[in-house]
Amino acid sequence: MSRRPIISVEDMSKLYQIGQFGTGALSSDLKRWWYKVRGKDDPFLVMGETNDRATGGNSNLVWALKDINFDVYEGDVVGLVGKNGAGKSTLLKVLSKVTGPTTGAIKIKGRVASMLEVGTGFHPELTGRENIFLNGTILGMTRKEVASKLDSIVDFAGVARYLDTPTKRYSSGMTVRLAFAVAAHLEPEILLVDEVLAVGDAEFQKKCIGKMGEVSNEGRTIVFVSHNLGSVKRLCKRGILLRNGQVAFQGSVDETLEKYLNSNEWSDNGQQNKITYKEKESLAHFLEIGVENGHGESKPNYRYGEKIQIALKYNIRDEARNLIVGMTLKRNGETIFLTYDTDDNEELTGKRMPGEYSVKINLPNFLKAGIYTVSTIIKEHGNYITRDEKIDAVKFTLEDFNVDTVNKSFHLDKPGIIKPSIQWQFVDYPVTV
Amino acid sequence: MKDKYWDSVITPKVPLIDLRLQEVLNYRDLLYMFVKRDIAQFYKQTVLGPLWFFIQPLLTTIVFTVVFGGMVGIKTDGIPPMLFYLAGITFWNFFSESLNKCATVYKDHQHVFGKVYFPRMVVPLSIVATNMLKLCVQFLLFIVVYIIFIFKGMPIEINGIALLFPILILLTGALGLGLGLMVTAATTKYRDLNFLVTFGVQLIMYITPIIYPLSKVPEKYQIFALINPLTGIVETFKYGFLGGETVFSWMYLLYSTVSTIICLLIGINFFNRTERNFIDVI
Numbered sequence: 115m116s117r118r119p120i121i122s123v124e125d126m127s128k129l130y131q132i133g134q135f136g137t138g139a140l141s142s143d144l145k146r147w148w149y150k151v152r153g154k155d156d157p158f159l160v161m162g163e164t165n166d167r168a169t170g171g172n173s174n175l176v177w178a179l180k181d182i183n184f185d186v187y188e189g190d191v192v193g194l195v196g197k198n199g200a201g202k203s204t205l206l207k208v209l210s211k212v213t214g215p216t217t218g219a220i221k222i223k224g225r226v227a228s229m230l231e232v233g234t235g236f237h238p239e240l241t242g243r244e245n246i247f248l249n250g251t252i253l254g255m256t257r258k259e260v261a262s263k264l265d266s267i268v269d270f271a272g273v274a275r276y277l278d279t280p281t282k283r284y285s286s287g288m289t290v291r292l293a294f295a296v297a298a299h300l301e302p303e304i305l306l307v308d309e310v311l312a313v314g315d316a317e318f319q320k321k322c323i324g325k326m327g328e329v330s331n332e333g334r335t336i337v338f339v340s341h342n343l344g345s346v347k348r349l350c351k352r353g354i355l356l357r358n359g360q361v362a363f364q365g366s367v368d369e370t371l372e373k374y375l376n377s378n379e380w381s382d383n384g385q386q387n388k389i390t391y392k393e394k395e396s397l398a399h400f401l402e403i404g405v406e407n408g409h410g411e412s413k414p415n416y417r418y419g420e421k422i423q424i425a426l427k428y429n430i431r432d433e434a435r436n437l438i439v440g441m442t443l444k445r446n447g448e449t450i451f452l453t454y455d456t457d458d459n460e461e462l463t464g465k466r467m468p469g470e471y472s473v474k475i476n477l478p479n480f481l482k483a484g485i486y487t488v489s490t491i492i493k494e495h496g497n498y499i500t501r502d503e504k505i506d507a508v509k510f511t512l513e514d515f516n517v518d519t520v521n522k523s524f525h526l527d528k529p530g531i532i533k534p535s536i537q538w539q540f541v542d543y544p545v546t547v
Numbered sequence: 548m549k550d551k552y553w554d555s556v557i558t559p560k561v562p563l564i565d566l567r568l569q570e571v572l573n574y575r576d577l578l579y580m581f582v583k584r585d586i587a588q589f590y591k592q593t594v595l596g597p598l599w600f601f602i603q604p605l606l607t608t609i610v611f612t613v614v615f616g617g618m619v620g621i622k623t624d625g626i627p628p629m630l631f632y633l634a635g636i637t638f639w640n641f642f643s644e645s646l647n648k649c650a651t652v653y654k655d656h657q658h659v660f661g662k663v664y665f666p667r668m669v670v671p672l673s674i675v676a677t678n679m680l681k682l683c684v685q686f687l688l689f690i691v692v693y694i695i696f697i698f699k700g701m702p703i704e705i706n707g708i709a710l711l712f713p714i715l716i717l718l719t720g721a722l723g724l725g726l727g728l729m730v731t732a733a734t735t736k737y738r739d740l741n742f743l744v745t746f747g748v749q750l751i752m753y754i755t756p757i758i759y760p761l762s763k764v765p766e767k768y769q770i771f772a773l774i775n776p777l778t779g780i781v782e783t784f785k786y787g788f789l790g791g792e793t794v795f796s797w798m799y800l801l802y803s804t805v806s807t808i809i810c811l812l813i814g815i816n817f818f819n820r821t822e823r824n825f826i827d828v829i
Contacts, residue, residue: 118552130827211557211664214823220557226664234662237584239591248584251577252663258576280591 118223119185120335121209121304126218128179128204128359178204179359182218186337186352188303191330193350193367194339195374200356202339203308206230209337210306224303224335227253231308233293238282242273242292245281249296263299271295298325304335323349343371343447375446375485387414387510393429398437398492399502401470402427405488405510415511418533422510424475424488428502434466436496441475442489444506445482450531456495463495480534483512559823567819570666577665581673586680600684604640608633615758624760624791627696633689634789635757638781641682641716642723643748648674649727650744653735653825660826667822668815671728675720682716693788704790708783711800715780722776722807728814735825756781761794776810779803 179201186192194202207213209220210228235252236245246267250260260267268274271292273284281289307326323345330336330349340346346353346367353370355363363373388404406412408421416422424441440454455473456462487506493499571578590596608629615621616628623631649671653660656670697703734740754775756764761782764772772778779799786795 122553208557211555212661213826215557215559217559221553222555222557223553225554228663231662235659237588239588240584244584244587248580251574251580252659252665254574254665256576257579 117187120188120223121186121337122221123182123184123209124219124221126179126182126208126215126220127177128201128208128213129216130176130178130204177359179208179215182359182361184354184361184364186304186335188335189330189333190352191336191338191350192352192354193346193370194337194354194356195343195346195370196356196362201359202356203230204359205356206306206308206337206339222304225254226304226306227297227300227302228306229297229308230306232290232297236281236289236293239280241280242268242277242284246292246296249293250299253297253300254302255300260296267292267295267299270298294322294325302334304337305329307336307338343374347371347446347448371446372485387508388412389504389507391504394502395431397432397434397501398428398430400426400428400490400492400504400507403488403490403504403507405508414509415513417513418481418483419479421479422477422481422512424477424508425472426475426490427470427472428492429470430466430468432468434468436463436494437466437501438463438493438495439473440491440493442491443477444487444489445484445531447487448531450481450486480532481512482531482533485509485511567666567668571668571672574665574669578669578673578676581670582677582680585673585677597684600681601688604633604636604685604688607636607640611636611758621759622763624762624785624789624793626785626789626791626793627701630689630692630696630701630789631760631785632758633692634785635755635781637682637685637689638715638719638777638784639752639755639757640685641678642719642777643752644681645675645678645720645723646727646730646748647744648678649724650730650734651741652727652731653821654731654741657826668818671724671731671818674727675724678723679716679720689788705788706790707787708795709787711783711787715784718780718804718807719777721811722780722803725807725810725812725814728818729810732814732817732821732825735821735828751775751777754778756785760792762792773799773802776803776806 182205194205196202204213206228207230208215209222210226210230212228212230233249235249237248240248243264246264247257247260250263251257268277271288271294273288273292276284276288281292284292305326326336326338326349336349338346338350350367353363353365353367353374354361355370355374363370388402388406390402391400393399393401402425404412404425405414405416406423406425407416408423410425412425426439426441428439430437438454438456440452442452443450453475487509489503489505490507491503492501493503494501590599593599595602611632612628616623616632648655652667652670652674660667730740730744734744754771755777756772761769761772761778779796780803782794783800785791786793
């Protein structure tokens with residue numbers, strides 16, 4: 115018998131009404147009814163168009179999701195990627211039955227738990243214990259199940275001492291830990307997770323991701339939405355790329371991320387290899403960020419071994435002290451390094467004269483093939499005031515056509531995030547005859 | 548052919564009447580937790596705690612007894628005014644609180660509803676269940692006052708109709724639930740209705756024999772009280788426990804029952820049709 119999916123989405127679409135509405139509903143309802151009486155098409159429904167928020171539409175109805183088709187099999191960990199407004203969260207909401215589809219069908223086998231938010235339904239007046247039970251039952255557990263896991267939940271959250279204190283007396287960190295502990299002890303066949311879950315301190319995020327990895331290792335199915343491509347890549351095996359409410363690509367997570375990163379939507383303004391900014395009133399700000407080769411030519415694609423430079427121009431209006439300029443390089447969404455111009459040049463932390471600055475940052479030659487983005491920042495040292503920040507401002511692609519001399523199959527994707535040229539020095543070896 | 552493989556199939560279609568009792572039953576623990584939460588939040592951090600369940604209706608009864616019984620001088624069918632008002636208020640509070648709270652279910656719970664799925668019907672059911680619990684506690688108060696009056700020499704007029712009490716509670720709860728569901732479903736689309744609800748509930752109170760006995764209503768106005776399903780229920784309760792000149796008729800009760808059931812079915816249908824997508828428009 116062939117394997118059957120445990121989630122099957124068939125021709126599913128979701129229509130949203132955007133803009134101001136509510137008070138005008140009665141009049142449009144009457145209009146709708148009048149069209150129906152005369153045997154005409156619904157004047158509102160026919161105008162639905164694809165959801166491209168950048169271009170203004172003529173109608174206030176928009177397809178947040180259009181003709182979505184995909185299957186998820188047992189044990190799959192699927193990452194939903196796409197830019198803001200592509201429909202990821204809406205799709206997750208429809209899957210978790212928070213809102214209904216406009217057309218099509220979704221078929222699900224097994225118990226679904228959705229973690230679109232941590233601590234849904236927590237009531238500040240109730241004690242920690244009562245909230246564990248309330249939150250657990252909201253998420254679909256029975257009281258018996260919660261009771262059997264109570265000790266382990268309390269342990270995980272580390273709130274044993276405050277168990278019978280109302281949660282309004284908890285610190286916000288404690289509340290979040292308790293809420294996550296409850297959610298982490300769900301045992302559904304299918305887990306739907308939104309990235310909002312990953313709001314919180316770094317340690318908490320790590321805990322969330324770790325717990326999800328654990329869940330997926332137990333063979334349960336996860337659908338995961340995130341902008342953090344690093345965690346998508348780490349956690350997921352399969353990927354679905356949404357674009358303007360439609361499935362643009364589905365396949366292995368690597369292929370999906372590749373498609374996403376190659377498309378011009380990867381970040382809203384990071385499509386180009388050079389960007390210029392208008393002058394601003396602020397104390398210090400960027401004027402230009404670009405990627406260029408050793409000859410000062412700006413271009414999007416580079417080869418392994420080619421010299422790559424990041425060219426920055428920034429302006430300082432008044433004499434400033436303690437300014438530092440930084441640059442972060444990310445590969446496929448994952449940070450490779452962060453560098454400041456003051457790292458090896460302590461004098462720069464002192465005074466900087468007003469005027470325009472132009473710098474070139476030489477990238478190291480050990481970068482691996484991939485899609486890179488450059489983020490830059492100007493901030494004040496000491497008080498951490500950010501003067502200007504451009505996240506994923508420019509991008510470039512690094513290709514590697516060098517064929518490994520021996521193991522050809524590994525030439526492109528050796529494990530690791532960098533590809534340094536390493537010297538193997540033979541100290542002693544037998545002499546061949 | 549229905550595919551047995553899938554546990555749930557989500558489509559845009561909504562059946563006309565679908566109680567989905569099985570689903571609600573699966574979430575009965577959640578219902579229990581909601582009731583517990585609502586009861587607890589009612590008196591947490593108060594000095595008198597659960598005593599407020601008694602104090603509230605008692606105070607209202609005293610005010611009504613003084614104002615309507617004493618100052619205005621409304622006759623109460625030969626029933627001690629205190630008992631007359633207490634009986635009316637106990638029922639009225641149950642009905643109006645169920646209705647008012649159910650009418651704002653979507654608004655009050657939009658945050659939870661927007662984040663996690665469970666059968667939405669659990670919430671209105673828990674509201675009615677909470678109020679039913681309160682009613683039972685308040686009924687004890689009624690019994691205590693009742694016994695005090697018997698010791699003070701009031702003739703005992705309790706009769707077999709009093710046994711209908713559990714049914715009367717269910718009918719009142721169902722009526723409040725049905726009307727509340729209709730309102731909450733309608734307000735997702737037409738916000739304006741919110742403003743009418745307060746007025747509407749007040750209006751229902753005036754056409755229910757709470758502060759006046761039905762027997763004292765002039766014949767040509769009685770029709771207004773009688774189209775109100777609640778009238779038959781309240782009058783049956785008063786007749787069963789207090790007798791006097793209370794108007795009781797099986798016809799009224801039958802009318803109340805039938806209209807309550809119709810109300811409930813319409814309410815459930817409205818609610819089911821809106822629960823899917825209200826989160827998009829609220």
